[in-house]
Amino acid sequence: MKNTIRIAVQKSGRLSDASIKLVRECGIDFNKGTGKLKSEATNFSAELLFLRDDDIPGYVADGVADVGIIGENVLVESDQAVTLVQRLGFSKCRLSLAIPKNIDYADISHFQGKDIATSYPKILGNYLSKHNITATIHEISGSVEIAPSIGLADGICDIVSSGSTLLSNGLKEVEVIFKSEAVLIANEQLTQEKQQTLQQLLFRIKSVQAAKKNKYILLNCPNAAVEEIKEILPGMKSPTVMPLATEGWSSIHSVIHEDDFWKVIEHLQQAGAQGILVIPIEKMIL
Ligand code: ATP
Numbered sequence: 001m002k003n004t005i006r007i008a009v010q011k012s013g014r015l016s017d018a019s020i021k022l023v024r025e026c027g028i029d030f031n032k033g034t035g036k037l038k039s040e041a042t043n044f045s046a047e048l049l050f051l052r053d054d055d056i057p058g059y060v061a062d063g064v065a066d067v068g069i070i071g072e073n074v075l076v077e078s079d080q081a082v083t084l085v086q087r088l089g090f091s092k093c094r095l096s097l098a099i100p101k102n103i104d105y106a107d108i109s110h111f112q113g114k115d116i117a118t119s120y121p122k123i124l125g126n127y128l129s130k131h132n133i134t135a136t137i138h139e140i141s142g143s144v145e146i147a148p149s150i151g152l153a154d155g156i157c158d159i160v161s162s163g164s165t166l167l168s169n170g171l172k173e174v175e176v177i178f179k180s181e182a183v184l185i186a187n188e189q190l191t192q193e194k195q196q197t198l199q200q201l202l203f204r205i206k207s208v209q210a211a212k213k214n215k216y217i218l219l220n221c222p223n224a225a226v227e228e229i230k231e232i233l234p235g236m237k238s239p240t241v242m243p244l245a246t247e248g249w250s251s252i253h254s255v256i257h258e259d260d261f262w263k264v265i266e267h268l269q270q271a272g273a274q275g276i277l278v279i280p281i282e283k284m285i286l
Pocket residue numbers: 010011012013014015051052053054070071072073074091092093159160161162180181182
């Protein structure tokens with residue numbers, strides 16, 4: 001079908017589970033048999049391609065896939081011409097410079113004239129030249145963190161999430177050079193039909209993301225407290241207020257942002273709210 005989009009996701013690795021979960025949360029069903037490279041969605045105009053993450057930007061740029069889910073680090077390093085459609089908020093990590101932990105470090109000038117091992121020569125090269133540092137970059141594809149201990153480099157530039165891999169290799173993180181998360185990318189020349197399907201997908205992704213950031217809240221309060229509580233809980237339009245069977249009491253329902261959660265709860269209790277329930281939202285259409 002002309003409007004079917006091919007969505008490339010990582011076959012197996014740190015992006016795979018969350019990518020597949022997002023597609024399923026968007027209500028798109030498909031069978032992912034082990035070892036399968038391709039799967040047709042049963043209820044949406046899409047086909048999933050399961051690929052190595054490094055290949056995804058190139059395939060999307062060439063139009064083999066129409067859209068893809070990829071780490072921003074891999075996208076920027078690939079230097080492929082594709083459209084970044086949406087940040088997805090998972091697989092967050094950073095690309096950092098690290099050196100042996102017993103070596104003193106003052107600032108980035110430390111790396112002047114040094115040897116640095118990395119799988120991200122482009123991102124590192126750009127960062128160093130922006131800071132007027134000349135260093136020798138050794139591109140290696142894996143196990144970058146062992147390079148200093150085997151005498152291959154003075155430092156490394158690699159993905160860090162908790163820092164425990166660095167620590168167990170006797171390294172310390174000294175500069176964060178790039179912050180990454182999973183992103184949705186698309187081919188720059190999608191047909192009108194495919195563009196429409198992408199917009200449907202994007203609408204669903206945004207609804208899933210909004211739902212995760214908000215909670216549904218229910219509480220009971222004396223009628224005298226309703227006005228004050230309505231001020232504390234703005235809701236999507238305004239809160240729902242309903243009478244309780246008990247005379248003089250109301251039930252209030254609303255939606256709150258997760259960042260405001262604890263602050264709001266305290267205010268509500270002070271205002272006289274009781275029996276507060278907070279419930280996750282599955283989808284939220286804005
Ligand atoms: P492939 O076999 O597909 O080439 P890979 O080994 O290159 O996989 P992964 O280790 O699965 O890649 O990581 C994929 C992406 O997940 C990385 O490019 C990065 O964006 C993100 N990532 C890497 N490490 C972490 C981490 N510790 N926590 C969260 N996200 C991470």
